[in-house]
Amino acid sequence: MLPLRRAALWGLRRDHSRALSLSPTHRDAQKGLVLGVYEQEQEDGGPSFTESAEAFDRSLSGGLRELLAVSGPALKRGKSRIFYGVHKDFPSVVLVGLGKPSAGVCAQESWDQRRENIRAAAAVGCRQLQELEVSVVEVDACGDAQAAAEGAVLGLFEYDELKQKKKTAVDARLHGSSGAADWHRGVLYAEGQNLARHLMEAPANYVTPTAFAETIQQRLSPLSDKVTVHMRPQSWIEDHQMGAFLSVSKGSEEPPVFLEIHYRGGPSASQPPLVLVGKGVTFDSGGISLKPSSGMDAMRADMGGAATVCSAVVTAAALNLPLNIVGLAPLCENMPSGKANKPGDVVRAKNGKTIQIDNTDAEGRLILADALCYAHSLNPRAIVNAATLTGAMDVALGSAAAGVFTNSDWLWDHLQKAGAVTGDRVWRMPLFQHYTRQVTESQLADLNNVGKYSRSGGACTAAAFLREFVSAPHWAHLDIAGVMSNKDEVPYLRKGMSGRPTRTLVEFAAGLSREV
Structure with missing residues (x-):
């Protein structure tokens, strides 16, 4: 074997990393390792390794640190550098930048920057090895095994099941034995979000209302x-x-299908459940108020509320959280046929209130x-x-956070704390009577589905409309339109449908379970 310093000089430069190779045959190796490196805190200081990286470096008699030193400038947060052939058990080793070791909870950003850094680092390291067709990757816990697992599993996901050429399937594992329980928890959180991503990304002719419900039923069948799981048919919907x-x-x-999921994790069946309700429009054409054709294909993900809610229940059940949860998902398509709603039509909701439909593209509310009316019959906590x-x-928040409209400070506090933990943030929005008046002044009915000024405060008037069907003291509406997809904003998610905020809903439920 060549001396490490000499081997390092055979570097192959890349924009995002430097690949150092002892032998090109190692590119075909099937096992890799991802290790974390912190940035220097002081200008005259050097980078510091995580505990696992330090131990690995000792096994090489300081060789890893030597390679890092000669391979280029300091490794910045979210960047990576790969070395080949430095260890017999791991032919490919990726060092990933974790940022400053002093990073932590940032009140201004409303998240834990350290956890976000770990997620991003684990994702970039695993993806780099996946591109090299490495099938088994061990990942450094980097001080938080759950965050590392989330980053690894979320970062590797890509919806390619309808393509002939697929990404290499990677088995991401924890490096070492410390933090195994936290790693498993992180895997479940990430797999839950990936389930939502899968449902949202799949074409609408594959994920119909019936197919959506059957997918969730199949995922929950081992936990019967x-x-x-109840798949309520149209006759049931009519009866109700x-x-x-x-x-x-x-x-x-x-x-249509009204999907109803009951998870019994609480100490007794009589414990009031947390009720999660998700909008399940599996394709939204806009109806007679037809959407523009540009970007309409993305409306296959207009069931993102149902996808995140149902995936959160699946995850809560897998985690065996000690509380009762009910998931509700009204599932249908919004299409412009001869039977479709027409602007000016009036319909009657479950609670008896009449609604004037001035825009058929405001169908989610x-x-x-009706789903919110039904939720009240379940004695919800x-x-x-x-x-x-x-x-x-x-328009209001972009992809930074989901908007939360709530009548409960207690509920808001729990949701905000959950978003700070997961890095999938929420932001509170107003539920003023100002907006209520705009939806209750209707020419033909009790309510108008778009309000007096359809272009002003649209998210707020939509929330005010929903509030007309809520009497529970603890209710929150999450408008997740801005976080539906990911371009490049979240570094540990690939481009496409995001599955947000599934992990925040799971963490929120976990927080409530600790109060039981």
Whole structure:
């Protein structure tokens, strides 16, 4: 074997890393290792290794540190450098930048920067090895095994099951034995979000309302001892007088499904459940108020609320959280057929209130209205609904955070803390009577589905509309339209549908379970 310093001089330069190789045959090796490196705190100081990286360096008699020193400038946060052939067990070793070791909770950013750095680092390291077709990757816990697992599993996901050429399947494992329980928890959190991403990314002709419900039912079938899944058909929806929901679904040839999931994790069946409600429009054409064709394909993900809510219940069940949860998802398509809603139509919701439909593209609030009414019959401890509801939410917050409208400071506190832990943040929005007046002044009915000024405060008037179907003291509406997809904003998610804020909903439920 060549001396390490001499080997380092055979570097292959890349924009994001420097690859150092002892032998090109090592590129075909099937095992890799991702290790963390902190930035120097002082200008005259050097980088510091994580505990695992330090131990690995000692096994090489300081060789890893030597390689890093001669390979180029300091390794910045989120950047990587790969070395080949330095260890017999790990032919490919990636060092990833973790940023400053002093990083922690940042009140201004409303998240834990250290955890975010770990997620990003684990993702970039695993992706780099995946591109080299390495099938087994061990990942440094970097001081937080759950965050490392989330970054690794989220970073590796890509929806390619309809392509002939697929990404290499990578088995990401914890390096070492310390933190195994936290690693497993992080894997479950990330797999939950990946389930939501899978549902949101898949074409609408593959994920119909029925197919969506069957997918969730299949995922929960191994847990049938503590989970019951009901796929309520159209006849049931009609019997429960969900006229608003039915009015949206009637424009499509696909039958609607009201999906109801009961997870029994609490100490008793009588414990009031947390009720999660998700908008499940599996394709939204806009109906008669047809959307522009540009970008309409993304409306296959308009069931993002249902995807995140149902995936959160799946994850909570896998974690065996000690509380009862009910997940509700009204599932349908919004299509412009001869049977579809027309602007000016009036429909009656489950609670008897009439709704004038001035824009058929404001359909999500209609199906949620009936679902929220039904949620009250379950004696809820709290009701939280999620929906890709308004483009106005995207305009207001972009992809930085999901907007939260709530009548409960207690609920807001729990949601905000959960978002800070997961890095998938939320931001509180107003529920003023100012907006309520805009949706209750209607020419033909009790409510108007878009309000007096359809372009002003659209996210707020939509929330005010939903509030007309809520009497529970603890209710929150999450408008997740702005976080529906990822371009390059979240470094540990590839481009595409994001599955946000699944992990925040799971963490929120976990926080409530600790209060039981």
